[in-house]
Amino acid sequence: MIGMHTPGERRRRFLGRVVQLIHGGIAATLGVVLGGAIVLPSFAKRREDWLEAGRLSDLPENEPAPTTVRVQREDGYTQIVDRKVIFLVRTGDATVKALSSTCTHLGCRVSWDPEALLLKCPCHGGVFDATGAVKDGPPPTPLATLPTRIEGDRILVRL
Amino acid sequence: MRRRVRALLDWIDSRTNYQTGRRHLLDEPLPAGVGWWFVTGAVLLFLLAVQVLTGLVLTMYYVSSPELAYDSVRFISDRLPFGRIVRSLHHFGASFIVVAAVVHMLRVVLFASYRKPREVTWITGIVLLLIILGFALTGYLLPWDQKAYWATTVTINIARSAPLIGEQLGSLMRAGSELGALTLGRWYSVHVFLLPASLIAFVAAHLYLMRRHGISGPVRPVRGNAAPFYPYHAFKDSVVIAAVFAALFTLSVSVDAPLDEMADPSDASYVPRPEWYFLSLFQLLKYFPGPLEPVASMLIPGLLLAALLLLPFLDRRADRHPLRRPVVTAGCAAVGAAMALLTWLGLQDTPVRADPSSWGPLAIAGRELSSDERCAECHRPGGAALELTSTRVRRDLEWLISHAADPEIIAPGLRQPPPGGMNSAQARAVWSYMRKVRAGIAPPEVSEEMQAASRVFATRCATCHAIDGEGDGTAGGDLSDVGRRRDADWLRRWISDPAAIDETAEMPAFGDRLSADELTAIVGYLAGRR
Numbered sequence: 001m002i003g004m005h006t007p008g009e010r011r012r013r014f015l016g017r018v019v020q021l022i023h024g025g026i027a028a029t030l031g032v033v034l035g036g037a038i039v040l041p042s043f044a045k046r047r048e049d050w051l052e053a054g055r056l057s058d059l060p061e062n063e064p065a066p067t068t069v070r071v072q073r074e075d076g077y078t079q080i081v082d083r084k085v086i087f088l089v090r091t092g093d094a095t096v097k098a099l100s101s102t103c104t105h106l107g108c109r110v111s112w113d114p115e116a117l118l119l120k121c122p123c124h125g126g127v128f129d130a131t132g133a134v135k136d137g138p139p140p141t142p143l144a145t146l147p148t149r150i151e152g153d154r155i156l157v158r159l
Numbered sequence: 160m161r162r163r164v165r166a167l168l169d170w171i172d173s174r175t176n177y178q179t180g181r182r183h184l185l186d187e188p189l190p191a192g193v194g195w196w197f198v199t200g201a202v203l204l205f206l207l208a209v210q211v212l213t214g215l216v217l218t219m220y221y222v223s224s225p226e227l228a229y230d231s232v233r234f235i236s237d238r239l240p241f242g243r244i245v246r247s248l249h250h251f252g253a254s255f256i257v258v259a260a261v262v263h264m265l266r267v268v269l270f271a272s273y274r275k276p277r278e279v280t281w282i283t284g285i286v287l288l289l290i291i292l293g294f295a296l297t298g299y300l301l302p303w304d305q306k307a308y309w310a311t312t313v314t315i316n317i318a319r320s321a322p323l324i325g326e327q328l329g330s331l332m333r334a335g336s337e338l339g340a341l342t343l344g345r346w347y348s349v350h351v352f353l354l355p356a357s358l359i360a361f362v363a364a365h366l367y368l369m370r371r372h373g374i375s376g377p378v379r380p381v382r383g384n385a386a387p388f389y390p391y392h393a394f395k396d397s398v399v400i401a402a403v404f405a406a407l408f409t410l411s412v413s414v415d416a417p418l419d420e421m422a423d424p425s426d427a428s429y430v431p432r433p434e435w436y437f438l439s440l441f442q443l444l445k446y447f448p449g450p451l452e453p454v455a456s457m458l459i460p461g462l463l464l465a466a467l468l469l470l471p472f473l474d475r476r477a478d479r480h481p482l483r484r485p486v487v488t489a490g491c492a493a494v495g496a497a498m499a500l501l502t503w504l505g506l507q508d509t510p511v512r513a514d515p516s517s518w519g520p521l522a523i524a525g526r527e528l529s530s531d532e533r534c535a536e537c538h539r540p541g542g543a544a545l546e547l548t549s550t551r552v553r554r555d556l557e558w559l560i561s562h563a564a565d566p567e568i569i570a571p572g573l574r575q576p577p578p579g580g581m582n583s584a585q586a587r588a589v590w591s592y593m594r595k596v597r598a599g600i601a602p603p604e605v606s607e608e609m610q611a612a613s614r615v616f617a618t619r620c621a622t623c624h625a626i627d628g629e630g631d632g633t634a635g636g637d638l639s640d641v642g643r644r645r646d647a648d649w650l651r652r653w654i655s656d657p658a659a660i661d662e663t664a665e666m667p668a669f670g671d672r673l674s675a676d677e678l679t680a681i682v683g684y685l686a687g688r689r
Contacts, residue, residue, distance in 0.1 A: 029408065
């Protein structure tokens with residue numbers, strides 16, 4: 001096909017390709033740098049720490065106790081005090097389960113109903129038992145369980 | 160596949176007529192002899208586009224408040240993926256733009272491209288130059304570091320020296336009685352809204368007028384056929400743009416944009432310097448002291464600007480060749496040489512100050528103090544507070560001194576307040592350490608003797624003496640270059656017992672309070688301060 005073009009046309013096509021190549025290269029370089037700066041922070045993982053959440057001796061047996069864990073953490077270029085509410089459930093002499101208070105349906109905060117002995121979500125009627133299992137409503141999965149550690153009487157939760 | 164794409168493009172063209180616009184942009188016939196000199200405008204336009212794009216990303220993370228501005232810039236530089244490069248591209252891109260704008264203007268002047276009927280194109284170009292300088296000026300304050308704060312203080316004071324309207328102009332620039340939050344908000348708004356809007360408007364006008372009158376072409380007509388802009392001249396534009404971008408990108412990858420310590424309005428020791436492209440003006444001010452200052456700050460730049468604006472109306476000879484217009488060419492060379500000379504003199508005149516990236520004795524001692532139980536009890540992973548290496552002190556030194564003395568009272572809510580507190584000398588050292596950490600300056604390797612000297616200086620000397628602006632130097636004086644005035648033997652005798660040398664000395668004797676190793680360490684350190 002190239003043989004059918006005149007030298008002037010071939011030169012024109014060649015110069016056009018070089019122009020496209022240069023601008024494509026610059027656009028790709030800037031795209032990676034600027035796109036990376038925009039997109040990559042979205043995938044950054046939050047740092048987790050073992051935080052003191054209370055004392056084992058203070059917990060009732062098999063009944064979720066709401067506990068507020070206070071943690072100061074970095075939030076981008078600033079620092080905030082993050083207050084997370086979790087439920088601690090004593091399951092044995094030296095064992096404890098920590099449940100997230102965030103409903104697995106759409107993220108509302110569940111609360112403990114001491115009469116029904118159930119955790120209930122006020123938004124769309126999600127219901128969980130004391131182990132976090134779904135009993136009723138739209139939640140697709142049980143409440144998230146957080147890693148725990150016992151040191152003497154201290155309960156540490158990984159958040 | 161190709162046929163489908165073509166069909167889709169034809170459909171879009173049938174609805175939008177975009178191909179006509181594309182042809183209008185790319186097929187402009189350029190006169191024969193339009194050579195490499197005519198790429199300067201395209202390079203400038205490209206650099207402005209890079210500046211807009213990098214600026215757009217920076218605004219996603221920058222906060223225009225004195226509390227957070229510095230930390231947000233530090234976040235961009237240190238922790239945002241590719242942030243260091245984005246900021247460097249924006250920072251060095253500003254210098255590239257100033258150079259490209261001057262080169263473009265010189266080309267237009269030397270080729271007399273401003274001649275009839277292109278007078279208004281030229282004037283829009285001058286306005287664009289002022290907009291670019293406005294960007295440089297307003298952008299300078301935004302990082303809110305020492306350089307930003309003090310250079311802007313000087314800029315505003317220069318504006319205040321203007322006759323008649325100086326004070327009003329200064330107040331307008333400050334947006335308040337002091338340089339602070341309102342100033343930062345105003346300059347940020349001007350930098351990211353007002354100036355970009357003006358830039359787009361004037362670039363559009365400049366390009367429209369350039370297309371309306373066509374480009375001026377070579378100074379003397381060259382025989383030959385006109386050729387379309389694309390791909391013949393676009394090739395020249397693109398090659399130079401690629402070279403400029405390669406230079407800018409390489410510089411941005413290999414050199415970090417500077418960022419001083421956070422702005423400290425109470426630091427009287429800081430000597431501000433403007434960016435290199437304002438250095439000639441800054442130097443000029445030194446030759447017109449006191450009441451003559453407006454001559455350098457207003458009159459000379461004003462006359463230069465007026466001459467530039469009137470150039471198309473004053474230079475009306477038929478011949479466009481620069482050697483046939485000796486007044487314009489010589490004037491241009493004289494102004495250029497004067498600005499280059501003033502810039503060179505300004506660079507020679509740069510005051511020597513302590514290297515901000517070096518750690519002083521207070522910071523070194525502060526690092527040691529901050530790692531003990533009094534701080535680490537709370538400032539640890541999972542503790543009541545963040546580690547000190549991540550903690551940003553937002554309050555003043557007096558707050559930190561109170562906090563270090565009694566953490567429970569000033570930061571309520573601690574479950575287990577640490578035993579004991581720190582005295583103010585120790586707290587000052589921790590403060591100095593935290594400022595270094597906040598400025599992202601890596602801690603140095605320190606010998607045991609230097610560590611001991613730092614500890615002694617921080618806890619014993621800094622309550623009355625200062626070194627490199629750190630410590631309370633009001634009572635005992637500055638020891639930054641004490642080694643020039645006194646030798647080690649004299650220093651040892653003086654520190655051990657000042658009254659033995661001077662009966663009226665107010666300084667207490669430290670011979671009994673310091674161990675032999677501590678005395679040797681502090682004497683060695685001070686004797687080495689030259």
